[in-house]
Amino acid sequence: MSQVRDLLSKVANKDSAAFQQLYDLFADRVYRYAFTILHNKHLAEEIAQETMVAVWKSADRFAGRSKASTWIFGIARNQALTLLRKEKRTETVAEPELVQADPSKHILAHERVMKALNRLSDDHREVVYLTFYEGLSYGEIAGILDIPPGTVKSRMFHAKRKLAEVLA
Amino acid sequence: MNTCTSIRELIPWYVNGSLSVNEAHRVAAHLAQCEGCREELAQTMCLNVEVRRAFDELEGLRAEIKTDVVRRTSGQTLASLDLGSFLLGISFGASYQKGRVPIRGDLKLLGRRIRLISPDKEVHNG
Numbered sequence: 001m002s003q004v005r006d007l008l009s010k011v012a013n014k015d016s017a018a019f020q021q022l023y024d025l026f027a028d029r030v031y032r033y034a035f036t037i038l039h040n041k042h043l044a045e046e047i048a049q050e051t052m053v054a055v056w057k058s059a060d061r062f063a064g065r066s067k068a069s070t071w072i073f074g075i076a077r078n079q080a081l082t083l084l085r086k087e088k089r090t091e092t093v094a095e096p097e098l099v100q101a102d103p104s105k106h107i108l109a110h111e112r113v114m115k116a117l118n119r120l121s122d123d124h125r126e127v128v129y130l131t132f133y134e135g136l137s138y139g140e141i142a143g144i145l146d147i148p149p150g151t152v153k154s155r156m157f158h159a160k161r162k163l164a165e166v167l168a
Numbered sequence: 169m170n171t172c173t174s175i176r177e178l179i180p181w182y183v184n185g186s187l188s189v190n191e192a193h194r195v196a197a198h199l200a201q202c203e204g205c206r207e208e209l210a211q212t213m214c215l216n217v218e219v220r221r222a223f224d225e226l227e228g229l230r231a232e233i234k235t236d237v238v239r240r241t242s243g244q245t246l247a248s249l250d251l252g253s254f255l256l257g258i259s260f261g262a263s264y265q266k267g268r269v270p271i272r273g274d275l276k277l278l279g280r281r282i283r284l285i286s287p288d289k290e291v292h293n294g
Contacts (some may be wrong), residue, residue: 016242023234032228041227048229049237056241113222132219137186153177160180163215 004068012060019056026069027052029134030076036129037080037122047083051076070140073130077144116166124159127152171198177203179212 004025010018027048034047054075062071103110117125123145130141142149175198181187182195199206 014242016238019242020238022236023237027234027237028229031224032226035226036223045229045233049233049240052237053240056237109218110222110225113218114225117219117222128219129223131180131184132216133223135184136188138181140186152294156180157177160212164211167218 002068005064006054007060008059008068008071011056012062022055023052026055026072030072032133033073033076033129034080036125037077038084039118043080043083043087047076047080050079054079066143069134069138070136070143073134073136074144113167116163119166120162124155124162127155128159128163131156152160172202172205175199175202176208177204178217179209183209183212184214 004022007018007022007025011022029052029117031044031048031091034044034051035041038047049055051072055072056077062068066074119126120128126145127141130136130144131138136144138149138152175195178187178195182192187195199209238287
């Protein structure tokens with residue numbers, strides 16, 4: 001049994017020490033993932049909180065058909081998209097706050113890359129994040145996004161082409 | 169789909185090490201004989217490093233969030249009671265927390281807190 005799966009089964013039995021270990025493993029990653037979808041740190045924090053609370057409440061419903069990490073990112077994505085729909089309805093979604101454009105500042109390499117990532121569509125940026133930052137397989141990403149594996153590969157293809165153009 | 173196209177589709181996951189053994193062998197065998205795909209591999213490896221660095225540079229989740237989450241989950245206080253007298257400098261507080269130490273009681277005497285009900289009794293300055 002993987003470490004995460006083992007922790008999750010302990011959390012299902014309301015083991016608070018296991019939950020805190022799971023929190024330490026995932027909360028920041030969930031936050032960063034939510035940030036790639038929402039572009040807003042306050043909303044991303046809210047998603048990290050709600051996702052970890054949902055993991056505590058529903059760990060006993062983890063069926064084990066996918067990797068535990070895939071299940072957790074799936075919860076985070078659903079929460080983020082629900083919040084996004086709600087925010088769009090009330091038109092309070094903030095402008096992207098990833099990088100402040102300030103011509104007087106020297107643009108660091110990572111800022112340049114983040115700017116390029118911001119020019120991708122949300123769908124493409126998500127695949128890039130889950131592949132390169134989370135190291136997930138295309139099958140796992142397909143599971144989280146609920147799309148065919150071929151679509152994951154094609155989104156990556158277009159994302160790479162766009163990044164190459166922008167970073168050239 | 170020609171071989172180069174199908175191999176290039178897999179390169180991002182070859183780079184992140186998540187391909188199945190069979191797929192990874194297929195990619196490696198093709199790379200050994202195709203300079204164009206080796207170039208694609210090199211570019212994707214650079215992109216992988218740059219993207220990881222960019223996301224790493226984002227400000228992380230604030231530590232206080234953990235306190236909130238723990239309070240809402242494993243450390244949720246279900247009930248608490250505080251009795252005391254400011255003039256005498258004596259107070260007694262008790263709480264019950266779901267999923268943690270079942271019952272907890274503290275006696276505060278002249279600014280000194282004495283834990284009365286807890287498996288790990290401890291005395292510290294309040």
